[in-house]
Amino acid sequence: MSRMQQVTVLGATGSIGLSTLDVIGRHAEQYQVFALSGFSRLEQLLALCVRHRPRFAAVPTAAAAAQLRAGLREHGCSTEVLEGEAGLSAIASAAEVDVVMAAIVGAAGLKPTLAAVEAGKKVLLANKEALVMSGALFMDAVRHSGAVLLPIDSEHNAIFQCLPGDYARGLEAVGVRRILLTASGGPFRQTPLAQLAEVTPEQACAHPNWSMGRKISVDSASMMNKGLELIEACWLFDAAPSKVEVVVHPQSVIHSLVDYVDGSVLAQLGNPDMRTPIANALAWPRRIDSGVAPLDLFAIARLDFEAPDEQRFPCLRIARQAAEAGDSAPAVLNAANEVAVEAFLAGRIRFPEIASMIERVLDQQPVVPVASLDAVFSADQRARQLAGEWLSRHDR
Ligand code: NDP
Ligand code: MG
Numbered sequence: 001m002s003r004m005q006q007v008t009v010l011g012a013t014g015s016i017g018l019s020t021l022d023v024i025g026r027h028a029e030q031y032q033v034f035a036l037s038g039f040s041r042l043e044q045l046l047a048l049c050v051r052h053r054p055r056f057a058a059v060p061t062a063a064a065a066a067q068l069r070a071g072l073r074e075h076g077c078s079t080e081v082l083e084g085e086a087g088l089s090a091i092a093s094a095a096e097v098d099v100v101m102a103a104i105v106g107a108a109g110l111k112p113t114l115a116a117v118e119a120g121k122k123v124l125l126a127n128k129e130a131l132v133m134s135g136a137l138f139m140d141a142v143r144h145s146g147a148v149l150l151p152i153d154s155e156h157n158a159i160f161q162c163l164p165g166d167y168a169r170g171l172e173a174v175g176v177r178r179i180l181l182t183a184s185g186g187p188f189r190q191t192p193l194a195q196l197a198e199v200t201p202e203q204a205c206a207h208p209n210w211s212m213g214r215k216i217s218v219d220s221a222s223m224m225n226k227g228l229e230l231i232e233a234c235w236l237f238d239a240a241p242s243k244v245e246v247v248v249h250p251q252s253v254i255h256s257l258v259d260y261v262d263g264s265v266l267a268q269l270g271n272p273d274m275r276t277p278i279a280n281a282l283a284w285p286r287r288i289d290s291g292v293a294p295l296d297l298f299a300i301a302r303l304d305f306e307a308p309d310e311q312r313f314p315c316l317r318i319a320r321q322a323a324e325a326g327d328s329a330p331a332v333l334n335a336a337n338e339v340a341v342e343a344f345l346a347g348r349i350r351f352p353e354i355a356s357m358i359e360r361v362l363d364q365q366p367v368v369p370v371a372s373l374d375a376v377f378s379a380d381q382r383a384r385q386l387a388g389e390w391l392s393r394h395d396r
Pocket of ligand 2: 153154155229
C-alpha cells in the first residue's frame with residue numbers, strides 16, 4: 001500500500017466539502033486531511049478541525065482567523081490558521097499536499113484552484129465556475145504543470161468514466177460522435193410558465209433529486225447550471241459546443257452518456273449522491289466504497305428523457321451562445337449570473353429576470369481575448385459593474 005494521501009479541501013464547510021470529508025472519513029487509513037477552508041460558517045469549520053485535525057485551516061479575514069484560533073485553543077487543537085487569498089493558495093499548493101478538492105463556489109475559487117493546478121496536484125474539480133471563466137488558461141496550466149484534473153461534477157465524472165483512457169488524443173480519434181449531458185430539469189420543469197415570475201428562493205433551492213448549496217440550486221432551477229456545464233464539458237474534453245447535447249432526464253439516475261460512431265452509447269448510472277463522483281476521483285484509477293447505497297433498478301422502474309424547453313430555460317440558450325462566442329464571453333456570463341443569483345436570493349429580482357439581466361450584460365460587453373488572468377478578472381469585474389448598474393436601474 002502506498003503512503004497516506006494528504007488532502008486539502010477548499011470549501012470544506014459546503015455541501016461538496018462535507019461529502020468529501022464523509023468519503024475521506026471512511027478511508028482514514030488512506031487519506032489524511034492536510035488543510036480545510038471555510039468562509040462564513042466558522043462554527044462548522046471549527047467542528048471540522050476538531051474532528052479531522054488538519055495541519056492548516058484557511059479563513060477570509062484576520063477577524064475570522066482570531067475567532068477560529070480562540071475556538072481551536074478551547075478544544076486543544078493545534079491546527080494553524082491562515083488568512084485571505086494567500087492562505088487559500090498556500091494550502092492548495094503546499095509541497096506536502098497530494099490531492100486538492102476544489103469546492104469553493106463561484107469566481108472566488110479560481111485563484112486557489114489554479115494555484116493547485118500550477119503546483120501539479122491531483123485536482124478534483126467541483127468549482128465549475130473557475131473553468132468556465134478561464135478555460136483556455138486553466139487547461140494550459142494543467143498541460144504545463146502535469147496536474148491530474150479529475151471532474152467532480154456528476155455529469156462530467158460520468159462522461160470521464162464513459163470515455164477511453166486515451167481520450168486526450170481527441171474525441172474524434174477515439175470514435176466519439178457526441179456527448180449527451182443529462183439534466184434533471186430542476187424544480188420548475190413543469191411549473192406553468194406564467195407562475196415562474198412568482199417563485200421564491202426557497203422553491204428554487206428545493207431541488208427534486210440533489211441536495212446542494214444555494215447558488216448551484218438556483219442555477220439548476222434556471223438551467224444556467226447546464227449552460228455552465230456545457231462550457232465545462234467543452235474544456236474538459238476538448239469538444240466543440242455543437243458536440244454536446246443536453247438531454248432532460250428527470251430521475252437523475254443516468255449522469256451522462258457518450259455516443260460513439262459505431263452506434264454504441266455508454267452511460268454511467270447511480271443514485272444521485274455526490275459521494276460517488278467524489279470517491280471515483282479521489283481513488284482514481286482505483287475504486288473505493290463511497291457510502292452510497294446500491295442502485296435499485298426495480299425501485300426506479302423507468303427512466304424518462306425529453307428535449308430541453310428553451311422558452312422555459314432561456315439561460316441554456318444564452319450559455320450556449322457564450323460558449324460559441326468564446327474568449328471573454330463565458331467569464332462575463334458567469335459573473336453576470338453570480339450577481340443575478342445573489343439578487344434573486346436576496347429578493348431583489350424575480351426568477352425570470354435572472355436571464356434578462358445576464359443577456360443584457362452580455363449584449364453590452366464586447367467579446368475580447370482573455371490571454372491572462374488579469375484579462376479574465378477585468379472581464380469579470382466589468383460584467384459585475386454592468387450587472388450592478390442594471391440592478392440599480394431595476395430597483396428605481
Ligand atoms: P456551498 O454553498 O454548499 O459551499 C460553498 C463553499 O465555498 C463553502 O465552504 C463556503 O464557505 C465557501 N465559500 C463561499 N464563498 C467563498 C468565498 N468568497 N471565498 C472562499 N470560500 C467561499 O456550495 P456547493 O458545495 O454546493 O458547491 C461548491 C462548488 O461545487 C460550486 O462551484 C458548485 O457549482 C460545484 N458543484 C456542486 C455540486 C453539489 O452537489 N453541491 C454538484 C456539482 C458541482 P462557508 O460555507 O463557510 O461560507
Ligand atoms: Mg452537475
